[in-house]
Amino acid sequence: MMGITATSGVRPRRLTDIGESEQVVELSLTAPKPGTKMDAEALAETLGVDDPTRLVIQTERRQVLVRVYPRSPLLETVPATVEDLTMDARGRIRIGRYYDESPVTWRLWDPITGSAQRGIIFGTTGAGKSRLAHAILIGCKRSGITTHLADLKSGQSVPEAVGQVATHVTTQTETIHMLRGLVARAQERERRYGVEGMGRSGFVRDHPDPLEYGIVEEANRLLERGAPYRREAAQLIRELGRTGRSVGIGIILLAQAGHLEELGGSDTLRAMLREGEVILLRWSSGIMSGIVSGGLLPPGTRLTLIPKVLGRVPRITRYGQTAPDDDTDANSQGCGYHLTSARPEAMMRALMIGSLTPHPGHDPAILALYGDGPPPGRPIPIPDTPVRPTPGEIPPDPDEDHDADEAGYDEEDQEQEQPATAAPPPVPAGPRTIAQRITTALAAAGGTATTGDLLAALAADGGREVGRGSLDNTLRAMRRKSAITSASGTHTLTNRS
Numbered sequence: 086m087m088g089i090t091a092t093s094g095v096r097p098r099r100l101t102d103i104g105e106s107e108q109v110v111e112l113s114l115t116a117p118k119p120g121t122k123m124d125a126e127a128l129a130e131t132l133g134v135d136d137p138t139r140l141v142i143q144t145e146r147r148q149v150l151v152r153v154y155p156r157s158p159l160l161e162t163v164p165a166t167v168e169d170l171t172m173d174a175r176g177r178i179r180i181g182r183y184y185d186e187s188p189v190t191w192r193l194w195d196p197i198t199g200s201a202q203r204g205i206i207f208g209t210t211g212a213g214k215s216r217l218a219h220a221i222l223i224g225c226k227r228s229g230i231t232t233h234l235a236d237l238k239s240g241q242s243v244p245e246a247v248g249q250v251a252t253h254v255t256t257q258t259e260t261i262h263m264l265r266g267l268v269a270r271a272q273e274r275e276r277r278y279g280v281e282g283m284g285r286s287g288f289v290r291d292h293p294d295p296l297e298y299g300i301v302e303e304a305n306r307l308l309e310r311g312a313p314y315r316r317e318a319a320q321l322i323r324e325l326g327r328t329g330r331s332v333g334i335g336i337i338l339l340a341q342a343g344h345l346e347e348l349g350g351s352d353t354l355r356a357m358l359r360e361g362e363v364i365l366l367r368w369s370s371g372i373m374s375g376i377v378s379g380g381l382l383p384p385g386t387r388l389t390l391i392p393k394v395l396g397r398v399p400r401i402t403r404y405g406q407t408a409p410d411d412d413t414d415a416n417s418q419g420c421g422y423h424l425t426s427a428r429p430e431a432m433m434r435a436l437m438i439g440s441l442t443p444h445p446g447h448d449p450a451i452l453a454l455y456g457d458g459p460p461p462g463r464p465i466p467i468p469d470t471p472v473r474p475t476p477g478e479i480p481p482d483p484d485e486d487h488d489a490d491e492a493g494y495d496e497e498d499q500e501q502e503q504p505a506t507a508a509p510p511p512v513p514a515g516p517r518t519i520a521q522r523i524t525t526a527l528a529a530a531g532g533t534a535t536t537g538d539l540l541a542a543l544a545a546d547g548g549r550e551v552g553r554g555s556l557d558n559t560l561r562a563m564r565r566k567s568a569i570t571s572a573s574g575t576h577t578l579t580n581r582s
Contacts, residue, residue, distance in 0.1 A: 126390070314472060536556065
């Protein structure tokens with residue numbers, strides 16, 4: 086049995102009248118025992134509330150405070166400002182708001198410990214991951230933080246980020262090279278801070294090294310079962326989570342997945358997220374059960390499901406009634422939970438980044454938030470060499486408490502395991518380099534071609550896939566060797582003979 090007292094000025098005659106109130110109604114409930122979890126959907130039905138997102142539930146031991154709004158307090162979107170996305174003195178940017186307008190923040194740096202951060206954003210298609218990716222990328226650029234981005238949706242997830250980050254890659258092969266480069270930088274800093282005489286136990290920003298992040302958008306494509314580089318990618322991410330944070334190099338993943346096994350398994354994520362930032366947008370039941378079993382949320386935690394449509398959607402219409410034709414438009418993009426914040430069970434909504442509707446090209450509102458000027462930091466060189474796939478299951482983290490047999494991994498496998506930062510295998514003879522292919526494409530075009538023309542030519546010449554990041558890096562190298570000249574996105578061979 087649960088006692089209920091109305092604490093606001095509204096005094097409904099019946100509980101089911103609460104759902105019809107045009108004012109905010111606040112109820113104080115006394116649970117039968119401490120730790121009782123509230124079922125928002127069942128409570129909404131009891132109170133006559135047609136949309137569970139109109140309820141805000143707060144609990145502490147036996148006390149439960151329920152606030153019922155006339156409409157979802159997160160229905161409206163609020164645009165982000167440059168001030169929101171500029172890091173504050175505590176190393177945070179504002180990325181969203183709670184129902185009571187309190188800010189939702191994402192920590193990019195811990196000024197007390199000097200550590201970079203680890204983070205992951207889960208969400209289904211259309212849940213708002215890409216807008217949050219932009220928020221983090223903009224925050225990094227505005228705050229002088231070096232970012233290295235892998236956009237594994239062929240660069241389509243965050244196209245405005247081209248030219249706004251130090252490194253930009255779009256293929257899985259390039260992403261492995263990027264992650265190897267980040268691990269190598271982290272290990273070099275670790276040696277320099279310790280053995281080589283700096284005598285430093287932690288990271289001091291910009292003395293002399295910058296704060297850096299590797300960000301992987303659509304990380305599920307890299308880590309799902311069957312992905313060619315799943316094993317090495319998981320090891321590199323794990324190593325960055327272990328070594329990178331204390332030397333100023335962090336890792337952030339954005340992914341859609343039905344289960345944690347599609348992201349390298351809960352072992353990889355537990356090691357990375359124990360002290361990181363975790364945001365859950367619209368989710369699947371498999372992801373939720375994996376997060377709870379992986380220790381990222383306490384057992385028994387109940388989060389209100391996030392529907393595609395916020396607000397009342399009539400399921401029953403009487404004879405002669407017709408439902409509005411726009412009441413099923415998805416409008417909950419950016420709604421979610423910041424699971425590692427002080428309010429993990431409070432629904433949030435991300436600030437709006439950019440325009441509400443798509444543009445035929447880059448969104449000018451997003452570009453305005455990035456601002457003018459080059460991105461901070463130096464890029465990671467992306468070599469024009471193939472990466473040999475690493476088949477097999479991902480070995481467990483030796484720092485985690487695991488039974489090796491249960492993980493499907495034994496000592497013999499461990500002895501055969503290659504280190505995460507092993508040098509790439511020798512390049513087999515035969516395939517032409519990207520530079521050679523660019524030269525051929527330019528010659529076929531009469532010696533001059535635009536960047537877009539070159540991308541199209543490389544995609545059609547029968548060679549391996551080349552992303553925009555690899556193309557840009559190769560063009561820079563060719564300019565240094567005076568093989569080409571470039572102006573306003575057009576490239577010309579210097580020797581046409």
